[in-house]
Amino acid sequence: MNKARHNKTNVIAAHAALIAYTLIALFPVFVIVINSFKTRRAIFREPLALPNADTFSMVGYETVLKQGDFFLYFQNSMIVTVVSLFFILLFGAMAAFALAEYRFKGNTLMGLYLALGIMIPIRIGTVAILDMMVATGLVNTLWALILVYTAQGLPLAVFILSEFMKQVSDDLKNAGRIDGLSEYRIFFNLVLPLVRPAMATVAVFNMIPIWNDLWFPLILAPAEEVKTLTLGSQVFIGQFVTDWNAVLSALSLAILPVMALYVVFSRQLIRGITSGAVK
């Protein structure tokens, strides 16, 4: 580290602040994970204690794996999240490219219209969405969720990506045009790789809410074979009795795939920043 620009106290203070923040952020996760390995009694008696020989129990995981089709729920959540992200990124980037690259009448208005969705929560339209899904026969299919999440994610994606696309060098796109590349190849081969960091940001932003959402699965796809993980976990939360072991185990398991996806995207983020562009 450069000594001239970093003195020890500053470094220590910065690290202390960051470590403190990390601890605060990770604490709930930590509590969930340790308690998922404890007996029900131990969870209530000493919620913050680590599991020991007496209190260790896998009963939560056993319940989760036995009851309901948890792997199916996992799969459903995974499909919904990944496919939604794919569509959000694809269509968001395409719309952003059009807004950033082409001069046409109503360009600014269209941009504003597309950004409007950021300010209006999609849940306001739940009844209308349900009506539409019933009319199209999409209720209780994963497509219902994928379509809604894609719509929900697009406004922010278009907004963020169009800003980044404006920064991609015009010369590069024009060089492609002179070399005879189609607009599609300019978009996919030249522009997309350069906005990869922004794409990763958008992906991370959208991934967590989609993965954690309870509202739309509950309303649009409550059938057993299309339940998502969050909805599936609700089985264990009753009005009068809650199977905490099972809930905590289900939550612990639910963290894993998001973490895997996050690692994938964050690597893209770093690679995007370091790739050599123009100049």
Next chain:
Amino acid sequence: MPALKLENVYKSFGSVDVLKDINLTVEDGEFVVFVGPSGCGKSTLLRVIAGLEDATKGSVFIAGEQVNDTPPSRRGIAMVFQSYALYPHLSVKANMSLGLKQEKQPKDLIETRVQKASEILSLNDYLDRHPAELSGGQRQRVAIGRAIVREPKLFLFDEPLSNLDAALRMNTRIEIAELHRTLSASMVYVTHDQTEAMTLADKIVVLRDGRIEQVGSPMELYNNPANKFVAGFLGSPAMNFLNKPDGQGGTIGIRPEHLRVAKGGKITGKITHIENLGSDTNLLVRTDTNEPITVRLFGQHAMDVGAKVSLTYDEDQAFEFDNDGLRVMR
């Protein structure tokens, strides 16, 4: 047949006219430089020629063919950009051959053309590298190579040297001039730098506010500027303009190198600054009529800031301009 012909070309963005009634011919094998201050429309004009912008009115002919509705890739042109604009994900070789691949040219032809171009530009050792692994000068050579391999009817250069440092700029300038000689190709070159324009061009086109001010060979424009703008734009240091002493309006233009220090001269003033360049000495003088002028003396001179100085010039080397900046012939 002229390599390029522009007829009454207009370009407007909304209500702003960026190009107004441009008429120009570039002969086959000619090196034409568009020069002008930033915002004069020279880059837009190049883009209209390339097909990256549509002309609002008027016709563009490349090698005798009207190309108004032809996409850039089919116009028979190649362009070199200021920011190099290399494809970051492709190797040098792939960068150079992409255009030909898109034209579906046979592989061996692509191979020979890339070989030839990389020899001319001494890029042989770098063919497998990626743009990120090259220096600025090398990147610009790759960009030029990408243009050469297409063997275009017309080369377009958009301020290709602006991103290079001073020493490299001069080398690359000479390389481009040599390239023009070896390929004897038609080239259009845009720059805001009058030195590049003077040294490279067969023909200079001076633009201002979207209009052509004057067209001619470098020396024609230097020795015979049509107006005050052209006179002031070409030449470094720039021409001095003094109000006519008779108070009738209009100005007299004298180039710094045509002024001499001499006793009993027509102009007297005080030296405000001295630039010693070794080969030349530039004196910045404020005249007694409170006008700044620059004097370029050959060789080295011992002078003092603040000293009084008397300057003279030959009448036949001075230019006269009227109130509208137009040249008055005597």
